Amino acid sequence: MQANRLKRIDALTGPLLVRLFPRRKKADNNVAPGSALIIRPGGIGDAVLLIPTLRALQAAYPACRIEILAENRNAAAFEFCPGLHAVHRYDEPAELRAVLKRRYDLVIDTEQWYRLSALVSRLVRARRSIGFATNERRRLFSDAVPYDLKEYEPFSFFRLLAPLGIQAPADLAVPFLELPAAARERAAQLLARLGGRPFVAIFPGASVPRKEWGGVKYRQLAASLVLAGCAVVVLGGKEDEDVADAICRATGGVNLAGVTTLTESAAVIEATMALVTGDSGLLHIAAGLGTATVSLFGPSDPAKWAPKGERHRVLASTFPCAPCAKWGTIPACTHEGGCIDADPAQVSRTLLQLLTELFPG
Known part of the structure; x- marks a missing residue:
């Protein structure tokens, strides 16, 4: 790269x-x-x-x-x-x-x-x-x-x-991102097949492999969400198409991987009940739009990078060596299967509890 x-x-x-x-x-x-x-x-x-x-x-x-x-x-x-x-x-x-x-x-x-x-x-x-x-x-x-x-x-x-002489605010005002109207219109077209049903968005990708949770785990999470009555939409780039396809074939979700631009992905995130992802650009877009998130952290430090506030839940690695990333560099790791050790059932429970709190009706 x-x-x-x-x-x-x-x-x-x-x-x-x-x-x-x-x-x-x-x-x-x-x-x-x-x-x-x-x-x-x-x-x-x-x-x-x-x-x-x-x-x-x-x-x-x-x-x-x-x-x-x-x-x-x-x-x-x-x-x-x-x-x-x-x-x-x-x-x-x-x-x-x-x-x-x-x-x-x-x-x-x-x-x-x-x-x-x-x-x-x-x-x-x-x-x-x-x-x-x-x-x-x-x-x-x-x-x-x-x-x-x-x-x-x-x-x-x-x-x-x-x-x-410009001072930082006491709190970060949200939303701090603005979306083009055309992006919202395109997102509405892509989501029309849901018939207006509320949905959870999943982004299984990451900028580096060590920040990935794994397609199988995301598929298990999506299946549990469908059983709980949630529709699922999967976002991603061209490189995420295979993983997204496997998730959606198994759950009946809507696969938008490789279909949307960055601003269109953001418009989908604005429309969702919550986004589930690792430490990624889409996670920070969700934070900037005020969208609820459940984020999965491994090598990155949640104190530095995870969204803050009552609309966000963070599941960080419990390995004693985590977080290990510093100055954009991740050292060599011996953990098999990566260092994000949250299991799909735990993530599902966390997400459904968050949705219950945010959307009590």
């Missing part, structure tokens, strides 16, 4: 390349930016959880032209944040070159650890730069801010606005 290659390149060359640049000087704190570039590499989940910070930046500087430098794999997530002026992709060389030719008042690198994005921020012609001070990358920013591995990620992103 390209992401893994970038991580290896970063580990081998990043520390040296960072030291080739002089330390960035502190910038004037009192000038409101007229233009800003926000760098967000990585997957869909981080991009979604960044959106409350983007909305706060928009509110603080309504006249500021805000552009995003993302990747092909997460660029679509910024469709949930209207008002952005452009979304560029740094893994498209022509788009990266175009960004480097422009001037900005402010650049904010939202990457948490890796150095390559900090190097890009240093190459961007900007009066002021902000980023996380998690390693030697701190020398490339005019304002380097702390990062907490135990803090829910949306609030970590809000730290990047502190040098601008």
